[in-house]
Amino acid sequence: MTKILIIEDEEKIARFTELELVHEGYEVVKSNNGRDGLEIVENDNIDLVLLDIMIPEINGLEVLRRIRKFSELPVIMLTARDAVMDKVSGLDAGADDYITKPFAIEELLARIRTALKRKVVVKEEKKDVIACGDLLLDKSRHKVTFRDNEIELTKREFDLLQTLIENKNIVLTRDVLMEKVCGYDYFGETNVIDVYIRYLRAKIDDVFNKKMIHTVRGVGYVIKDE
Numbered sequence: 001m002t003k004i005l006i007i008e009d010e011e012k013i014a015r016f017t018e019l020e021l022v023h024e025g026y027e028v029v030k031s032n033n034g035r036d037g038l039e040i041v042e043n044d045n046i047d048l049v050l051l052d053i054m055i056p057e058i059n060g061l062e063v064l065r066r067i068r069k070f071s072e073l074p075v076i077m078l079t080a081r082d083a084v085m086d087k088v089s090g091l092d093a094g095a096d097d098y099i100t101k102p103f104a105i106e107e108l109l110a111r112i113r114t115a116l117k118r119k120v121v122v123k124e125e126k127k128d129v130i131a132c133g134d135l136l137l138d139k140s141r142h143k144v145t146f147r148d149n150e151i152e153l154t155k156r157e158f159d160l161l162q163t164l165i166e167n168k169n170i171v172l173t174r175d176v177l178m179e180k181v182c183g184y185d186y187f188g189e190t191n192v193i194d195v196y197i198r199y200l201r202a203k204i205d206d207v208f209n210k211k212m213i214h215t216v217r218g219v220g221y222v223i224k225d226e
Contacts, residue, residue: 048076051076076112154199156182
């Protein structure tokens, strides 16, 4: 069941929203201050947060900033403040949406559904993207970028880099890399991995002046996430 956290110090609004959400089939957790709300986010499996700005102890914008340091959890700002700068501040701090009080419950429910759908899409996209520092490899799109700069790789270079990143900080022997990249029945040059490591270094390490692929003498290679 989808779990929604309401961080709201006005009990009537919190209770009304809770009842409506429960009626729609959501599980609801409530907090009336920013400190406790943040602690719930950190320790519970919350799927979405409805967050008021004007709350005690830690204000809503600061709660949002702290959440964004460790989570992409959907957050909808829920507040009586409708000034443009308040909305901009909330969105800049990482809010997914913004709704002002008083609000129609149907609109809030629609915004919740949209935010939750977006979360699912982002999750699915992230499954296909693996990272090592600023180096991102998108398996489904067969695309590699370093700080938003796309790197053109052949299929074998891509497969080798993917294997290294999936095992980052772990030293892989040439034999293991050969099996992963070339297959068990490969009968070509025995130094093929060394050759493709050189190609990767030329396209990544040398171009961006960042040593990522390391040789472990007598063993193999490792890509380090430093």
